[in-house]
Amino acid sequence: MDKFTIKKQAIAGTVESSDIQIIVDQNANNGIEIELSSSVAKQYGRRIREVIEETLSNLGVQNAKLVVEDKGALDCTIKARTIAVVHRAAEMTQTIDWEAIEEWNV
Template sequence: MEIKKSAVAGTVESSDIMVTVAPNQEEKIVIELDSSVEKQYGQQIRDLITETLNRLGVTAAKVTAIDKGALDCTIQARTLTAVHRASEVTAYDWKEIDSWNA
């Protein structure tokens, strides 16, 4: 999936995460994370964002995530939404996405 523009999903409220996805001309994924639980879960959050991008076929993106203690399902949902907005996709295959966690 090609990232065409910058897009945001989520909030900076407690138990949420704000994910911003933007194009990256360097043809790689770059993740910048600011998290209130960085020491305990920072690598897990980065891994989940990376895994979600890989499953969507994203190979080049700049991701900025501001985490306030979000659960994995919320991190994944915010990343999915931001990527779909940034790639200007209007049709989703929710059955495929739902099977990721099965």
């Protein structure tokens, strides 16, 4: 069972410069699907996907469909947006300790 189960569609982030917008939805037992749109996809697309997949794995998410629009976000922003969107989609109400995030290895 997933630590975080995607219960509904959710969104985090913006399409402003240096940010990333992630929309997540359910993907019944079909694993992780990422649809990535980025002007730097040829250079950094693999890394963007890797950061998202690692973060989802650390959160225990096994099934999710993501639509991602990158505007040049750094890894830390990608992680934060991924964590936020998963919490929203899983309807989690707990407070996130953002300062301790690196301690989780997320």
